[in-house]
Amino acid sequence: MFYREAGQFKTDYRSDQQIFPITQDRVAVWAMAITAFTAVPYFATDYLIISILNPFLILAIAAIGLNILVGYCGQISLGTGAFMAIGAYAAYNFATHFPGLNLLVIFVLAGLTSALIGILFGIPSLRIKGFYLTVATLAAQFFFEWLFLRVKWFTNYSPSGSVVAPPLGIFGLPIATPHAKYFLVLGITVIVALIAANLTRGHIGRSWMAIRDMDIAAEIIGIRPMQAKLSAFAVSSFFVGIAGALWAFVFLGSWEPLAFDINRSFQLLFMIIIGGLGSILGSFVGAAFIMMLPIFLNQAPALFGIHLSTETVSHLEFMIFGVLIVFFLIAEPHGLARLWAIGKEKLRIWPFPH
Amino acid sequence: MNRRKIALGTAALAAGLMALPAMAQNEQFIPVLSYRTGAYAPNGTPFANGMVDYYNMINERDGGINGVKLLVEECETGYATDRGVECYDRLKGKGPTGAAFFNPLSTGITFAVTDKAPIDKMPIITMGYGRSESADGSVFPWNFPLLGTYWSAADMAVQHVAAKSGGRAGLKDKKIFLVYHDSPYGKEPIALLENYAKLDGFQFTALPVAHPGTEQKSTWLQIRQQRPDWVLLWGWGIMNSTSIKEAAAVNYPRDKMIGVWWSGAEPDVIPAEAGAKGYNALTLQHGSGTFPVHNDIVKNVYDKNKGMGKKEEMGHVLYNRGMLNAALGVEAIRKAQSRYGNKPLTGEQVRWGLENLSVDATRIAAMGMDGMIQPVKISCADHEGARRARVHQWNGKAWDFVSGWYEADISRIGPMYKAAAAKYAADKKITPRDCSKES
Numbered sequence: 074m075f076y077r078e079a080g081q082f083k084t085d086y087r088s089d090q091q092i093f094p095i096t097q098d099r100v101a102v103w104a105m106a107i108t109a110f111t112a113v114p115y116f117a118t119d120y121l122i123i124s125i126l127n128p129f130l131i132l133a134i135a136a137i138g139l140n141i142l143v144g145y146c147g148q149i150s151l152g153t154g155a156f157m158a159i160g161a162y163a164a165y166n167f168a169t170h171f172p173g174l175n176l177l178v179i180f181v182l183a184g185l186t187s188a189l190i191g192i193l194f195g196i197p198s199l200r201i202k203g204f205y206l207t208v209a210t211l212a213a214q215f216f217f218e219w220l221f222l223r224v225k226w227f228t229n230y231s232p233s234g235s236v237v238a239p240p241l242g243i244f245g246l247p248i249a250t251p252h253a254k255y256f257l258v259l260g261i262t263v264i265v266a267l268i269a270a271n272l273t274r275g276h277i278g279r280s281w282m283a284i285r286d287m288d289i290a291a292e293i294i295g296i297r298p299m300q301a302k303l304s305a306f307a308v309s310s311f312f313v314g315i316a317g318a319l320w321a322f323v324f325l326g327s328w329e330p331l332a333f334d335i336n337r338s339f340q341l342l343f344m345i346i347i348g349g350l351g352s353i354l355g356s357f358v359g360a361a362f363i364m365m366l367p368i369f370l371n372q373a374p375a376l377f378g379i380h381l382s383t384e385t386v387s388h389l390e391f392m393i394f395g396v397l398i399v400f401f402l403i404a405e406p407h408g409l410a411r412l413w414a415i416g417k418e419k420l421r422i423w424p425f426p427h
Numbered sequence: 428m429n430r431r432k433i434a435l436g437t438a439a440l441a442a443g444l445m446a447l448p449a450m451a452q453n454e455q456f457i458p459v460l461s462y463r464t465g466a467y468a469p470n471g472t473p474f475a476n477g478m479v480d481y482y483n484m485i486n487e488r489d490g491g492i493n494g495v496k497l498l499v500e501e502c503e504t505g506y507a508t509d510r511g512v513e514c515y516d517r518l519k520g521k522g523p524t525g526a527a528f529f530n531p532l533s534t535g536i537t538f539a540v541t542d543k544a545p546i547d548k549m550p551i552i553t554m555g556y557g558r559s560e561s562a563d564g565s566v567f568p569w570n571f572p573l574l575g576t577y578w579s580a581a582d583m584a585v586q587h588v589a590a591k592s593g594g595r596a597g598l599k600d601k602k603i604f605l606v607y608h609d610s611p612y613g614k615e616p617i618a619l620l621e622n623y624a625k626l627d628g629f630q631f632t633a634l635p636v637a638h639p640g641t642e643q644k645s646t647w648l649q650i651r652q653q654r655p656d657w658v659l660l661w662g663w664g665i666m667n668s669t670s671i672k673e674a675a676a677v678n679y680p681r682d683k684m685i686g687v688w689w690s691g692a693e694p695d696v697i698p699a700e701a702g703a704k705g706y707n708a709l710t711l712q713h714g715s716g717t718f719p720v721h722n723d724i725v726k727n728v729y730d731k732n733k734g735m736g737k738k739e740e741m742g743h744v745l746y747n748r749g750m751l752n753a754a755l756g757v758e759a760i761r762k763a764q765s766r767y768g769n770k771p772l773t774g775e776q777v778r779w780g781l782e783n784l785s786v787d788a789t790r791i792a793a794m795g796m797d798g799m800i801q802p803v804k805i806s807c808a809d810h811e812g813a814r815r816a817r818v819h820q821w822n823g824k825a826w827d828f829v830s831g832w833y834e835a836d837i838s839r840i841g842p843m844y845k846a847a848a849a850k851y852a853a854d855k856k857i858t859p860r861d862c863s864k865e866s
Contacts, residue, residue: 329535383503
């Protein structure tokens, strides 16, 4: 009823090429952004911000990064954890060796380091595809886990191998409270999402998608596979690296390579598969599903006044979570974002489906 | 029809939310971070049982601490740092005054919450684990590595080797290997052992084992080839029993192995069956066995069908440790109540209780732990409180003590604590407290 684009005429290219061409979408997104920046920090408890929203936003950044590589360019990667680790350790080393550096500069440098290494590990993708490439990225995962565990220089010779983030602050303002951290993470998430949305809509994104859909055809119509693939690796690793630096600095505060092990790679891959490959919205939805649902399931019995033993609760958490993953994959193999798109389609023609 | 169903469902849900138990005001909230699932569950479960049973016993027997009931809530971490941090944030504000303290029960979680503790004013008790340098209370006011750090443990393990080699001089040119869990937990003792290798002239090699520790063939192959005189084991969970099995497989003498106190409990040796016979481990003061306090737990908790575990597993090493961990926390609350009154306390108040905690022989007897632990005295400068251990050996059925009490050599460890704490203070821009001015 309300979700209808009748009467919304596009009279110039500008309005035709907006990210959200439908007015209702635009209003909804603006409303969400304003809520996120004003109402949420006002009403949310510290627990909600520290343990739910911050990690969700950070993982959403990583999921966007991975989605660019896997969802848009079709290069399956299992090395996301490693690239997060590179971002985290690069940020740590920039922060310790250049103490006066602005935090945002540190994050960008961490992203660039990760992007550089991403390009390096993207080179095999020019020759190999599919499962073989997955294995090559798996090598990155194991190599960097090993590197940060073994080579003491990266951890500044910390005796336990665990490193501690320096006190955070931008332009002399300390970032210590949950709210300050939330604004930092939210700001970066919005910027990343905007960049990603615009990249994927433009000619770069189109070249990625052409490579994904059929690389030989793409080559024939004049897309250079090397540039397309390596740029996907670079952009993807850049975002993932920033997410890693945020995860380490803002969420954990102190970490070891185990925080970025292969399970993290799988977690992110599941996020984009369940959320929706090749969709920015899907990255957010998937991150919410994979990150928040287990925590909710863990607390749900107590919330409804049911008292179960701790073991039963965590076994239930695993079981229900698993069942839901299977259910959503059967209901819509293209992910939750696709479900949303179908819903939108239905809304647009409601109540006359034909 | 459908709409009605939805309306009914919503109403039921709202009613469920309303029915949440009303919060009693005279309760002290105590969080328990535990892991009853995952690779470390065999060790995490008895520890958590011991803790919860002790708190329940205090509630049932004494009606709480001086009339303040303990409100205990468990949170499953699965030994994962991010879930542990989530549990910490979820539970820190619960109850009328917030959590009394946290026992993170994982070195990784300890490292992560150490940064948060000063902001939340939350004491972190890491009994026998955690950051070694946090024994220096002037830099780490909120951390309490009670009863011993990994550096104390490594010091006492070397002392045991020295005692078996005819004194400190006998260490010269001995080959000592460390098989360790490749995480901050396992890496903690390395700095100290490298230092001691230089001081005492023994050869030291560290062999990492990747999480979760089921794959150790190549590690033990190296040990078979190089035949070290002693092997120190710094494992946790399934890694411990795997190490002992592999040692038996390459025929490395088990009585030349010394586990840290986290590698010396029943779940570590029982799976290795006969192969575990003769295996040694340090004890965090107590070993296995039952004491008067266990009778109180049986009478007040298990006889009322409120026990967490099995009655016959009560004297096990990790059960006892969980119980002792809970007991020291309760003593700290008691001490804090003596200053702030018999009411629920904040984390900050309990921190004062921890820092001024002194458990002497009469108090130990009153706690029903006579013969189980030695006196503990915490101060601003020393958050460890006691650094003594014995070595016990698995005889195939039970643990026997095979050494007297060792005490970690503070003249050697002290400077290392100071140096590491100073480095942490410099990194985090902390100004250490002046302990001579603390009351």
